[in-house]
Amino acid sequence: MAVDYTVIVAYLAGMLAMGWWGMRRAKSKSEFLVAGRRLGPWMYSGTMAAIVLGGASTIGGVGLGYQYGLSGAWMVFTIGLGLLALSVFFSARIARLKVYTVSEMLDLRYGGRAGVISGVVMWAYTLMLAVTSTIAYATIFDVLFDMNRTLAIILGGSIVVAYSTLGGMWSITLTDMVQFVVKTIGVLLLLLPIAVVKAGGFGEMRAKLPTEYFDPLGIGGETIFTYVLIYTFGMLIGQDIWQRVFTARSDKVARYGGTVAGTYCLVYAIAGAVIGTAAKVMYPKLPSADAAFATIVKDELPMGVRGLVLAAALAAVMSTSSGALIACATVANNDIWSRLRGAGAPESEGHDEVKGNRAFILIMGVAVIVIAIALNDVVEALTVAYNLLVGGLLVPILGGLLWRRGTAPGALAAVAAGGLSVIGLMWGYGILATEPVYYGLLTSLAVYVVVSLATRPTDAAVLAAWRERLAGRDATEPQAPAAV
Numbered sequence: 001m002a003v004d005y006t007v008i009v010a011y012l013a014g015m016l017a018m019g020w021w022g023m024r025r026a027k028s029k030s031e032f033l034v035a036g037r038r039l040g041p042w043m044y045s046g047t048m049a050a051i052v053l054g055g056a057s058t059i060g061g062v063g064l065g066y067q068y069g070l071s072g073a074w075m076v077f078t079i080g081l082g083l084l085a086l087s088v089f090f091s092a093r094i095a096r097l098k099v100y101t102v103s104e105m106l107d108l109r110y111g112g113r114a115g116v117i118s119g120v121v122m123w124a125y126t127l128m129l130a131v132t133s134t135i136a137y138a139t140i141f142d143v144l145f146d147m148n149r150t151l152a153i154i155l156g157g158s159i160v161v162a163y164s165t166l167g168g169m170w171s172i173t174l175t176d177m178v179q180f181v182v183k184t185i186g187v188l189l190l191l192l193p194i195a196v197v198k199a200g201g202f203g204e205m206r207a208k209l210p211t212e213y214f215d216p217l218g219i220g221g222e223t224i225f226t227y228v229l230i231y232t233f234g235m236l237i238g239q240d241i242w243q244r245v246f247t248a249r250s251d252k253v254a255r256y257g258g259t260v261a262g263t264y265c266l267v268y269a270i271a272g273a274v275i276g277t278a279a280k281v282m283y284p285k286l287p288s289a290d291a292a293f294a295t296i297v298k299d300e301l302p303m304g305v306r307g308l309v310l311a312a313a314l315a316a317v318m319s320t321s322s323g324a325l326i327a328c329a330t331v332a333n334n335d336i337w338s339r340l341r342g343a344g345a346p347e348s349e350g351h352d353e354v355k356g357n358r359a360f361i362l363i364m365g366v367a368v369i370v371i372a373i374a375l376n377d378v379v380e381a382l383t384v385a386y387n388l389l390v391g392g393l394l395v396p397i398l399g400g401l402l403w404r405r406g407t408a409p410g411a412l413a414a415v416a417a418g419g420l421s422v423i424g425l426m427w428g429y430g431i432l433a434t435e436p437v438y439y440g441l442l443t444s445l446a447v448y449v450v451v452s453l454a455t456r457p458t459d460a461a462v463l464a465a466w467r468e469r470l471a472g473r474d475a476t477e478p479q480a481p482a483a484v
Contacts, residue, residue, distance in 0.1 A: 022167020096469065096471065123328060134368055156314070414444045
């Protein structure tokens, strides 16, 4: 394992070095939170793909392939579909708004009265997303070093917190680009073909497994529909995803770069399912489907290659974890704390503002590590987060982008009704039930439409300012040189 250890240690050291380098570039709020809004198509595509394909997409995607066969690709596939929909239909408008958070967009659209409530919902979602990503370090470091769970979470989490705190979005962007390359080589170019060959090829896999393992819909129509509701729609409105859209240097980069990233996600989804199916042939009686990835890596790959593939899994976890962490800190500082303390006019984009955002990343990072150590059920935590996000915020966000008649009272009522409905229904049906997000979403939609129609239309001046921002004619930040 000495070669594998060397690969992993070199990778982790590289992440910290990029955090230090990013610190030298992040001299303003814009540079720290959204990389100066100047990423070009290649860097934008790579970092966007890196953030959406995390530990759940890699370790969990292989596990679903082990359990259901090729139809296990649907969870990650719906993530790719959501990113494609966001990129094609909404990303250009989002990028032109020149904001930092989803709640700022809601304030612009509805007149400045939706921020704190929507911010709290978005903060809860990004916090739990960061927590569940951080817990995944325990699985990877256990395979690598036979490490205690708590120590593994502290080690992995501390590295992410360190480079994220140092350089903000610039550090995260640079590390995500490396992580994208490592994932592509480790999972697509190495693990996928090796797993298929070790399983005897597709012919042998078909001969040894039930036919439903090769049915594209074998996982079940209801499950696929639930994935679409939670993950496809979740991709449309998550702060962690929008904050990456804000980094694009133009609306064209956001649209086309995101389309490339979404297509990559579809390929990654199929690859994970195929690897899991191959693992089922080789290890038909694993105690847990989620152990398939670690088992096939540990037992079937040669040294050096094994280290690179484990680095790929680590990269997947780190990219999602760091993206969720900076999103959580941005929302906590800009949408909740600054409003609760009564901040009025925007502060100057100086070094003090960078210090404030850096402090929030550190605070949120420590909180994430502590919660990850204390929490056991990752699936339930992530389900609660996505249910609240989709049930509470999907309707007012998409309604604001698509329906002129939507009003601030309608948006606030939709957030409250959808969020409370989801919480109440999870209490009644169970956290993992599908009904809470279905009915919560319908409740939010009905309340949004009824209250909006029953209240006065949004002020014409607010709508006019909104249209100007959507058209990109109110850019409040100076343009910086482009990045690749």
